[in-house]
Amino acid sequence: MRFIHVADLHFDRTFEGLTKELPADFSKKLNQANEKTLKNIVTTAIEQNVDFVIFAGDTFHQMNPSLKNQQLLMQQFEKLAQAEIPVYLIFGNHDYYEENRYWFAFPDNVVLFETETVKTITATTKNGEKYALSGFSYRQQYLTKKMAQEFPLRNLEVDYHIGIYHGDVQDANFAPFSVSELKSKNYDYWALGHIHQPTQLSAEMIYPGTPQGHTKKELDLGDVLLLELTGSNINVSKRPVAALRWQKRTISLASCENNATVLNYLSKQLAPVSAETTLLLELVLTDSEHLQNFAEMITNGQLQDLLNQQWPAQIFVHTLKLQEIKHKISLPASDLLKTQLLQEFSHGEIFKEVLTELTINKNTTLLLEDPEFRQEVLKQVAAELNEQFEWGQD
Ligand SMILES: [Mn+2]
Helix, strand or coil: CEEEEECCCCCCCCCCCCCCCCCHHHHHHHHHHHHHHHHHHHHHHHHCCCCEEEEECCCCCCCCCCHHHHHHHHHHHHHHHHCCCCEEEECCCCCCCCCCCCCCCCCCCEEEECCCCCEEEEEECCCCCEEEEEECCCCCCCECCCCHHHCCCCCCCCCEEEEEEECCCCCCCECCCCHHHHHCCCCCEEEEECCCCCEEEECCEEECCCCCCCCCCCECCCEEEEEEEECCEEEEEEEECCCCEEEEEEEECCCCCCHHHHHHHHHHHHCCCCCCCCEEEEEEEECCCCCCCHHHHHHCCHHHHHHHHHCCCCEEEEEEEECCCCCCEEEEEEHHHHHHHHHHHCCHHHHHHHCHHHHCCHHHHHHHCCHHHHHHHHHHHHHHHHHHEEEECC
């Protein structure tokens, strides 16, 4: 059985944190990026001839997506309908389900798990493999209920049983669960959603991550998962679908002799690898101390503007900065003083005194009395002292 697992599409989310004006070509791409990503998902599903596609919540970013965005999503689901590919969809904390919110009917191939209680359906693939799917939706922004207990044990009548779960192992606001709770159900796969960084909790429990990053923190994201289940064997592969990617690059200018060589060098380093490359780039330059008036051209934005003219439809440098250099502060004190200071603080009482504020809490008191913890802290302090200051000779 083959299927695609999508989560956290945030189809109607805008691209955040872009303060500089974008070239017209790039701006156009940005406006169509979400739609292109969705189309890439649908094309991948059809090309891979999958048995179905799972959307594990937060397909929309907002509770009330625009009519245009609703229409675009339904049109793509309709394409999957024409290819006879079912869609299984749950709603997450962002797009939590409300009756009558949508101005378009979901096509017939889309099965919604719209209740806040776990619903299970069974179906058969074109090849005759039987499968069960269990899932639930959010009906409000937060869902503090532990949903794992509601999931039925694996259906033994089917070849595969899959759970769809939008939630968090740590945050109590989002259907908290533990890996062992889900494991106890004995399912073949758990299609997780909510965490935007691709995260694998166990062989059969995976967050694919968002298929399209929308902020500079969502670096290099942009895949969906293609799953192939054969008996108890799971084969997972990433399929790139993002219309554009956020990246961060650090480039050393040590090999640039003078200002006249910088642009040429940066162009070579940044040149797009293919015609498909579309990047929102944070660029950090290092080793520029030998170049004249260099920092000025960074702060006044001139270098950034020039770089952004080079590939106006492919690479947009949204942030350009120099790496901060840490200068060590020179101390007129000897290394011996440092050793003595550390020795003094290693006394239990003195160490404790310094951290009095923490001793209010009973648990931290226990920790402070632990000699191993004391040693570890002092080791880190010593490393910090060496990093920050230049120590004289004895
Ligand atoms: Mn979410």
